Amino acid sequence: MEEFFANISRYPRYFISFTLGILLTFFSPLLPMFKRPTTAIAAIALLVSGFILLSFTLRAMLGLEAV
Numbered sequence: 001m002e003e004f005f006a007n008i009s010r011y012p013r014y015f016i017s018f019t020l021g022i023l024l025t026f027f028s029p030l031l032p033m034f035k036r037p038t039t040a041i042a043a044i045a046l047l048v049s050g051f052i053l054l055s056f057t058l059r060a061m062l063g064l065e066a067v
Contacts, residue, residue, distance in 0.1 A: 033039040058064075 030043065033043050
């Protein structure tokens with residue numbers, strides 16, 4: 001039974017390392033864009049507008065009222 005709990009306790013560490021690896025792989029090609037102010041502003045504007053689009057889409061799909 002101790003081996004079972006030892007095995008189960010490894011899963012959160014695996015999940016965290018897996019998630020960080022995915023994020024690092026996704027964002028590493030984007031990091032050079034932030035060295036120039038023009039592309040950094042454009043990248044930040046793109047991320048913010050994408051988040052707003054996702055928020056509006058989910059609100060419309062779920063039928064939530066805008067506050």
